[in-house]
Amino acid sequence: DAGVIQSPRHEVTEMGQEVTLRCKPISGHDYLFWYRQTMMRGLELLIYFNNNVPIDDSGMPEDRFSAKMPNASFSTLKIQPSEPRDSAVYFCASSITMDQPQHFGDGTRLSIL
């Protein structure tokens, strides 16, 4: 079991640039979650999918953020244009059902200069 795989692990880019974060969930997991972690706000749920369909995106901060899940083994979180306040660690997690534990990737540390 390879676990949840996220790429890149680190991203440093300038304000205004487009940023794309990638996630490969564990095979067989029907739920995929995107979280953001900061010192100030803690761990925030941005959006989650069930069977590749977005269920709740109420945590997405602005229209600059978008997420897709084109198939069961891949999801992206895109920020366009990026701003310094988007700097955070972004985690992807997957689970078999909503009642089962979520398995987290090791995150993408994003720095917007």
Add this chain to the structure above:
Amino acid sequence: AQSVAQPEDQVNVAEGNPLTVKCTYSVSGNPYLFWYVQYPNRGLQFLLKYITGDNLVKGSYGFEAEFNKSQTSFHLKKPSALVSDSALYFCAVRDETTDSWGKLQFGAGTQVVVTP
């Protein structure tokens, strides 16, 4: 609405001593409760969960947690702490009757420091 509170930002304990990390919650219906641990530069790792059944739940790495419905608490415990237990611990709750589509609500986290 669901919420979870971890009243301590940091817990300090000597190796070999008992470790307790506190968590209280608020839900409308029945709670689903989880504990996760996060090591530096890593994602959260699942420790244990309570959905129904015995109030004492045993999990990974010798941790256990006790569900107390009257006190709406779910404290994490370990009888004898190890230096390697030093990490950030998160309590999370999900309300089975919530209108928030069953999302997990995470606490702010408690930093555990175990000294040799």
